[in-house]
Amino acid sequence: MDRIDVTNPIVNFLFSLLEDVGKPKAEVAAKRVMERLSGVNIVPHFCRIEDKDLDFYNDFNIIVLGLDSVEARSYINAVACSFLEYDANDNPKEETIKPMVDGGTEGFKGHARVIIPGVTPCFECTIWLFPPQVKFPLCTLAETPRTAAHCIEYAHLIKWDEVHSGKTFDPDNPEHMQWVYTEAVKRAELFGIPGVTYSLTQGVVKNIIPAIASTNAIISAACALETLKIVSGCSKTLSNYMTYNGVEGVHIKVTEFVRDKDCLVCGPGVLIELDTSCTLQKFIDMVKEHPKLQLSKASVTYQGKNLYMQAPPVLEEMTRANLTESLFDLMRRVPSGTVHVTGTTSENGKKTSGVRKLRVAFKGVDGIADMDTAGGA
Ligand SMILES: [Zn+2]
Known part of the structure; x- marks a missing residue:
């Protein structure tokens, strides 16, 4: 659903030209890959993942995820697991298994995992892996801001509603973002807090952590390799959760998580x-x-x-x-x-x-x- 932002070409080799800014990411990415590799056929879809019906997803042999939120992962996981059927002995029927490969990055950290519904833990089985998102108490924002992020959230969550009664803030509208940024700067000056920039404002409001090209390359390579293994059977897949940490040196670890037998999404019931x-x-x-x-x-x-x-x-x-x-x-x-x-x-x-x-x-x-x-x- 995303469109190419001016900052994207730095971290994504597919969006190398400034003329791409504003165009749908899916369409440009598909075009660039097909230009580079002959014989590759990619059909881009510029829409919300929820807009496609179950039949659309059922047509695929494997689903590879490059999503940016817990909610979106939960959704696709539930879709893929909905095709899963069990026999009378609570064993998954192999022909109903829709494998998934999931990758994600956050700055210098990333993960790649293989989900075979009914065999390995599904996304919901290990939902506890995700820490709750940081939310600031409103009183801190309103009375005692201490960081640049506090000033930005004040402008975003409190000041916006005060000034624009009834008008919903749209994070994808540059004018709205600019307004929040200007207000956050004023707020920061009032309290003597440094560090409010436009890109930080975007980051805080949209909950974005800057993407790092090398992390993305490593994680997407891991996902591509796992996908190749599943479709060709050339090797065992990783079992089942790989984490990558490049903050200090490089650390890669694979942890085998176990299924939650009572999982409401992938369990037999x-x-x-x-x-x-x-x-x-x-x-x-x-x-x-x-x-x-x-x-x-x-x-x-x-x-x-x-x-x-x-x-x-x-x-x-x-x-x-x-x-x-x-x-x-x-x-x-x-x-x-x-x-x-x-x-x-x-x-x-x-x-x-x-x-x-x-x-x-x-x-x-x-x-x-x-x-x-x-x-x-
Ligand atoms: Zn599960």
Whole structure:
């Protein structure tokens, strides 16, 4: 979705010309690679990753990520894992595995990892690897700024709203950025704080850490190599998380992370077989009694759609009619599918909320044979 910024040519060999500034990165990158390598065919897509439907992603044999946020990674990870199916013994069906190679850099540090859904940890299994993003307390920004970043965030988060009531700040609008920069400079002068520059303003507001060409080259090379290994089978892939640190000297380490067996995104979930006549209400009662689930006051979603919600009252009312419908009909008569159930559990007398992933298979419907005989049919 990005367009080429004036600072990009320094760190990206594909955007070498100033005339590229303002053009979509995807289109220029595709053009430059095809110019350089004959026989290579690249189709650029200039849009949000969420704009493509599941069929688009399902067409690929492998997905290589060069994303810049946790949210975007989470999204693609969920998409790739949604194709994953398990057999009756909770083993992933090989033909439904969509491998991913993920790379990322931050200044002199970077990582490359291989995600084979159902085999290696998915992005969500190890989401704890990402530290929470630094946010400054508003009172510090408003009263006791101590750093250039504090002054920038003051202009960005507080002053902007005071002056432009109702107008949303657009980080991609140079005029907006310039306004924040000017205000931040005034703020810094008032408190005698040095270091506010336009590029720092961009960095703080957009949460950008300057990219380093060598780090990008090393990480993208690692990703390309892992991709080659997966598509050709020429060697074992790295298992499964490589970190690179070039801050002082060069340090490269591979750590093997393990899967979270209960992961709601890539895990098998609990398999439940139902009659096609089973109503949603009966299913909710069953979830409460099931020894592996024991969730009371359950809300149920299927493919992001609310089938039944206990709260808030307005949603409860909207979904109440579904309780007497059969789950089979509500799941559009598929032989099997995954539903997410949210409810309360009690552990040692303490009530906590929990989410469970359930693989529902309907008895006597085509496809059920797969569930009965592992890997059969
Ligand atoms: Zn996972």
